[in-house]
Amino acid sequence: MARIKPQALLIQSKKKKGPTRISITTIVMCNLIIALIALSLVATYRYWSRRSPDQSGSDLSTLEDIGGFVKKYDLPGYAILNTSKGPITVELFKDGSPEVVDRFLDLCQKGHFKGMPFSHVIKHYVIKGGGSQGLGAAEDWISKGKLRSQLVTRPKHEAFMLGTTKNRPDDKGFELVITTAPIPDLNDKLIVFGRVIKGEDVVQEIEEVDTDEHYRPKSSVGITGVILKREI
Template sequence: MARIKPQALLQQSKRKKGPSHISGTTSIFYTLIFVVIMFFLFATYSHWSTRTTFQPESYISVSEDENTIVESKKSDIPEYAVVITSKGSIIVELFKESAPEVVDEFIDLCQKGHFKGMFFHQVIKHYVIQAGHKGPGATEDWNLLGKKYASMRHEAFMLGTSKGKYFNKGFDLFITTAPIPDLNEKLIVFGRVIKGEDIVQEIEEVDTDEHYQPKSSIGILDVVLRQMV
């Protein structure tokens, strides 16, 4: 039996180990590729899952914030006005629901100081007291300009403005001193006196001339807006 030389044995050993070494490397290589692919798929899934989750929530959050702002603006509208006259203060509740545009205009004019220094230039007992910067008569200058605003019944101590002047970019103030339903087509009612009826009656009782103009000046010093009284 022939003996195998040591060199031949060494070469055979190398050839046997060779395939085993290549197989291990290949396995590691494919394992790394698999791990990378799985990581990429997991990252993609996480990204889209997170985006889908947060989009509706952020939309709802914005909507809720907008609603909060709208509600806040509504609640910021003053509900009362204090008409400070030379005879005393008259507190008026504003009708924000029934005459919103008129109330908004009134509030804007108050903030601009429109009513400061305005005189009660027409006083008709058991009828109305009228304050304004100008205007001749208490009744003859009223214009019946349609029914854009359906004024409520004119009970005593209601605050209103004449339709004629309002639609012509003017704004005067009337406070009724008796129930006067025939004024429904001439006045826009946007508030009512809740305190200071005695001041209204005191103004009503001043001496006037034949044109219903007070013989002594009675004016509005200021109008203060309030949320509560």
């Protein structure tokens, strides 16, 4: 039998027992993949933690656009009208007045109501935000309302309802009206799209401000901002 030379035997032994070498490139790529997976998990956790139920009711400065439209069940159902007298929380009638609510929400996103003054305060009737004359002369409106109250036994507008005046389709204005007493049949002038569920005392405090003969507040009082919420 032929004898194997020691040098050849040593080389053969190294081939059998030597560990498999992993290139530096492979190690770096594996580390990068692990790092990317970790970052992805952290980012996913942060995203869903921000959308938790506790956070979903916070200030919605923007509405989430899904596929070019906002899904109805994602729309805020409540609005907090922050006023110089305190907050007024209203429930929005998304099903009863969807078009008006959509327009109201859109204007909230654009800051339309920030700094809006209450231009007319009519005690035991309404407080109105906005500067146009959509309701007509206050004296005329009151006299008609009192006349109708004698003829109509079942009021269609209760106290603490949120509405807006009926404007022309091309009118870019949007006034806010909060009733402070049951008002008989204002359908020809008012569209109700919500109701006050918290802050009735604030409405009553605004109602008590001093006004001139045209029912305009003598001291400045108005809306400082609006916060939209999905849930209360």
